Amino acid sequence: MILAENLSHQYGSRVALSNVSFEVNAGEIFGLLGPNGGGKSTLFRILSTMMAPTGGRAEVAGHDVARDPAAVRRSIGVVFQTQSLDKALTVAENLRAQGHMYGLSGPKLRERMEQVVERLGLADRRNDLVETLSGGLKRRVEIAKGLLHRPVVLLMDEASTGLDPGARRDLWQYVEELRSREGVTILLTTHILDEADRCDRLALLHQGKVVAEGTPAQLRSRIGGDVVVLEAADSAALARQIETRFGLKPSVMDGVLRVEIANGHRFITEVVEAFPGAIDSVGLHKPTLEDVFVRETGALIE
Amino acid sequence: MNNFWLPVITLWQRELVRFWRQKSRVLGVVASPLVFWLLIGSGSGDLGRFFAGALVLTILFSAIFSTISIIEDRREGFLLSMLVSPASRTSLVLGKILGAATLAWIQGLIFLAFAPLAKVSIGIMDVVALIGAVFLVSFTLTGLGFVIAWRMDSTSGFHAIMNLLLVPMWMVSGSLFPMATAHGWIKAVMWANPLTYSISLLNNLLKLSSGSPGIGVSLTVTVAFGLALLLASGVVANKKSLVSNA
Numbered sequence: 001m002i003l004a005e006n007l008s009h010q011y012g013s014r015v016a017l018s019n020v021s022f023e024v025n026a027g028e029i030f031g032l033l034g035p036n037g038g039g040k041s042t043l044f045r046i047l048s049t050m051m052a053p054t055g056g057r058a059e060v061a062g063h064d065v066a067r068d069p070a071a072v073r074r075s076i077g078v079v080f081q082t083q084s085l086d087k088a089l090t091v092a093e094n095l096r097a098q099g100h101m102y103g104l105s106g107p108k109l110r111e112r113m114e115q116v117v118e119r120l121g122l123a124d125r126r127n128d129l130v131e132t133l134s135g136g137l138k139r140r141v142e143i144a145k146g147l148l149h150r151p152v153v154l155l156m157d158e159a160s161t162g163l164d165p166g167a168r169r170d171l172w173q174y175v176e177e178l179r180s181r182e183g184v185t186i187l188l189t190t191h192i193l194d195e196a197d198r199c200d201r202l203a204l205l206h207q208g209k210v211v212a213e214g215t216p217a218q219l220r221s222r223i224g225g226d227v228v229v230l231e232a233a234d235s236a237a238l239a240r241q242i243e244t245r246f247g248l249k250p251s252v253m254d255g256v257l258r259v260e261i262a263n264g265h266r267f268i269t270e271v272v273e274a275f276p277g278a279i280d281s282v283g284l285h286k287p288t289l290e291d292v293f294v295r296e297t298g299a300l301i302e
Numbered sequence: 303m304n305n306f307w308l309p310v311i312t313l314w315q316r317e318l319v320r321f322w323r324q325k326s327r328v329l330g331v332v333a334s335p336l337v338f339w340l341l342i343g344s345g346s347g348d349l350g351r352f353f354a355g356a357l358v359l360t361i362l363f364s365a366i367f368s369t370i371s372i373i374e375d376r377r378e379g380f381l382l383s384m385l386v387s388p389a390s391r392t393s394l395v396l397g398k399i400l401g402a403a404t405l406a407w408i409q410g411l412i413f414l415a416f417a418p419l420a421k422v423s424i425g426i427m428d429v430v431a432l433i434g435a436v437f438l439v440s441f442t443l444t445g446l447g448f449v450i451a452w453r454m455d456s457t458s459g460f461h462a463i464m465n466l467l468l469v470p471m472w473m474v475s476g477s478l479f480p481m482a483t484a485h486g487w488i489k490a491v492m493w494a495n496p497l498t499y500s501i502s503l504l505n506n507l508l509k510l511s512s513g514s515p516g517i518g519v520s521l522t523v524t525v526a527f528g529l530a531l532l533l534a535s536g537v538v539a540n541k542k543s544l545v546s547n548a
Contacts (some may be wrong), residue, residue, distance in 0.1 A: 048386050073388045084383035088320045096378075100312040101307040101387035145383065 001026045001061060001153060002047065008055030009042050009208075016042040017208045019056065024187055024201075025106050026152075029179055031199035032189045033289065035301050039208040040189040041081075044157045045082040047187065048292050049077045061152050074102075077146035081157040084142060089133040091122055094130060095148060102149040113140055116144040121176065136167030143174065147184075154178070160195060189220040191301055204293055211296040216289060223287035223295060226264030230257040230271070231281040238278055245274055252298055260287075260295065309389040313397025314404065316380075317368065321405050331367060331409050342421070342478075351511070353420040353506040354443040355477025358497070360413040361406045361440050361473055364475065366401030366464055369447030373454050395539045399444050399532065406440035422508050432507045438524055439500045445531030452538045476501040481514065499523035 009017040014149045024030040032040045046053045047060055049069040058065045061075035085094050093112065099109040117123045118139045128136060139159065146154055160168045160178035172195070180186045190196055190284045197216050204212040204219070212219055232238040235255045242250055242259070246267075250257040261267050272279060283295075293301050304480055321327060339356035343349035375381040384394055424432075435546060446468075454460055474488060475497035492498050503520035505511040515523075 050382075070388055073386055076386070078386045080382060082379070082382075083379075084379055086316065086320070086380045088323050089316065093319070094380075097312045097316060098383065098387070100308040100386050101389040103308065103388070105304070105308060180402065231409060287335075 001028070001186055002030070003059040003082045004043070004047075004056070005058070006056035007014065007046065007053050008044070009046065009051075009053045009057055010055075015208055019027075020205075020208070020210050022210060022213060023201050024185060026185050028184045028188045028200045029175065029188070029198070031196045031202045032187070032205050033193075033196040033202050033293070033301065034189075034205035035191055035299065038205045040191075041157065042159075042208075044155065044189055045116070048076060048137065048155050049073055052094075074154050077149065077151035078156045079146045079154070079159050080158040081144050081159070081161055083129045083138065084145070085138060088129065090127050090129055091117070091133070091144075091176045092126045092288075095126075095145060098145045098148050104149060111273045112148060112150075116147055119147075119287065120144045124144065135162050137168070139163060139167065139171060140174075143171070147178070150182075152185060154184050156186065158189055158191070160190070160192065168195075179193055186262070193301070196239060196289050198281070204291070204296060206287075206293070206297040206299065207299060214294060219289060220287045223260050223291055225260065225262030225286055226259060227287055227291045228264045228267055228271075229283040229285070230279055231255065232257065232279050234278070241275060241278075246271070251294055251298060253294070253298075258291070260291070260296060305388075306393045309384070309393040310397040310400065313384075313394060314401040317398070317401025317405055318374060320378075323407075327367070328409060328412065330485070331364045331424075332360055332412050335413065339416075343350040349420040350422065350508075351480075352478070352507060353417065353422070353510060354501050354502060355472075355475070357410060357436070357504060358439060358443075358475070358477060358501055359414050361410045361436070362443050362468065362490040364406035364409045365402060365440065365443040365447045366460075366468065368405055368458055369444060370460050372398065373460060374446065376452070376457070386391060389541045391424060392536050395448070395535045399441070399448055399535060402447070403437070403441040403444040406444055407437045410436040410440055417508065419425065420508075420510070422510065424507070424509055428507055428509070435503050435507055435521075439504070442500065442524060442528040442531060445528060445535055448535045449531055449538060452535070471495060471497055474498075476505070479513065496514050496527040499527070 004020050004022050005018040008019055018044065019116065034040050045051050046058055046065060049065050052066040060072045063071035063075065065072050078168055078273060095113050095116070096109065099105065099113065102113060117126050120143060121145060122140055123139070125133065125137060128221050133141065143198055160171055163171065175186060196202055199216065201215050202213065202219060203210045230238065235257055237250050239250045239252050239257055242248055248259055248261065251257045259267065268282055268284060272282060335356040338359065339352055372381065379381045411433065414432065450463055451460055475490050475495050476492060481489060481492045481498060499515060499520040502515050503517065503524055506517040506520060
């Protein structure tokens with residue numbers, strides 16, 4: 001449903017994307033996970049036909065984004081990171097304007113508007129001015145807007161930014177329903193780990209490159225065993241000591257050491273006894289997507 | 303055809319609805335030219351001479367106010383979602399310009415209602431012609447604002463252009479002093495300035511100045527300028543890339 005082949009983009013001399021390739025199947029929820037500035041937004045802009053890539057190609061719903069943007073635009077619904085609602089208009093007025101852009105009008109548009117406001121729980125707010133709505137409700141209107149013309153592909157850019165946990169949960173419920181009930185293919189960008197974990201498949205994006213791709217479980221399984229996290233006053237020294245003593249290579253970020261290791265609980269007792277007083281805090285967890293990201297890039301997502 | 307006109311009408315309507323809901327905007331746009339006019343007119347003892355200039359200033363302020371919103375709107379807003387829709391760029395441009403021009407027109411007409419203070423005496427047919435001329439000038443200045451605003455990334459850039467280009471352009475258009483008495487190279491600048499012909503078109507219709515340029519030339523130049531700007535708006539908006547930077 002979505003295809004990227006060696007997609008590259010440069011802003012002047014700055015490389016934002018380099019040779020990105022991936023494929024999204026119909027009916028999948030696909031996540032692009034990475035830190036801000038990792039290339040997600042650029043990729044999003046290319047897929048949503050806002051700009052043409054400087055290299056490679058991409059297809060959405062069988063149409064080339066650069067050569068046939070009009071056909072792509074008919075197939076996609078876009079939910080932007082920033083607000084794309086007119087705050088001085090009501091919910092219904094915003095939706096009506098959106099419908100008109102897609103050639104919908106009259107009874108057909110009214111019927112479809114009924115369906116989306118009902119579906120997103122906005123029915124009693126339809127005549128309210130958008131500026132009077134809460135952040136969560138505004139997001140729902142954004143999604144309603146994106147779905148109005150029954151797109152086969154929904155593109156969402158950091159759609160849950162600024163939402164409280166409750167609103168984020170609701171949003172995900174809609175997203176999952178949309179996929180299961182209507183078979184809509186969904187591509188979303190995120191830097192939130194919980195959100196990435198709910199995707200069917202993910203591509204990890206760092207400095208404009210895809211550094212890993214797969215289901216959340218596949219990605220996590222790249223790390224054998226546990227992750228031990230150590231904090232120390234002199235983290236660099238501790239890292240060196242661990243390396244000589246245990247033959248492990250911890251990664252150090254923001255004064256925090258990470259060690260990937262099977263049987264982490266045993267390692268913890270050993271390391272604490274080996275360097276008494278040098279360690280301020282110790283933690284052990286099963287691998288998260290953040291750990292995978294650290295492993296692949298040596299950087300943190302957030 | 304429906305797919306072309308529906309977005310045009312929608313965008314036009316949106317401008318009017320927004321305007322109606324923020325009525326205080328009218329005051330901001332009409333009040334300052336009104337004050338300038340009364341001060342300069344009273345001071346020089348001739349309210350008539352500066353009237354057309356102040357009327358065009360009202361229209362210019364309104365056009366700038368409307369088109370400046372394009373910058374934010376296009377980067378992160380309502381317009382962005384329209385730009386990834388199948389609606390043609392040309393219809394979006396036309397809708398936006400017609401909407402903004404209509405607002406400038408309404409505010410120009412409000413200003414025009416003060417014409418009796420300038421001791422203007424004209425017949426009913428002249429009033430009809432004036433209403434049309436005010437729309438023409440509104441359309442032209444909105445087109446000018448659009449062409450400038452579309453490719454801009456920040457509103458501060460627009461302010462700079464406004465201060466360095468639009469306001470000086472207005473100053474040397476016959477709004478403050480007539481072309482006939484202008485000195486040296488300024489006279490040549492005035493002759494080349496399309497806005498000069500907008501002012502003289504209004505002055506001719508208001509019967510405030512029979513001086514050059516005449517009504518025929520004024521009308522022709524203003525219409526040509528308006529059409530050229532509409533064409534230019536279409537061209538800039540149909541450029542492929544919608545975002546120029548990160």
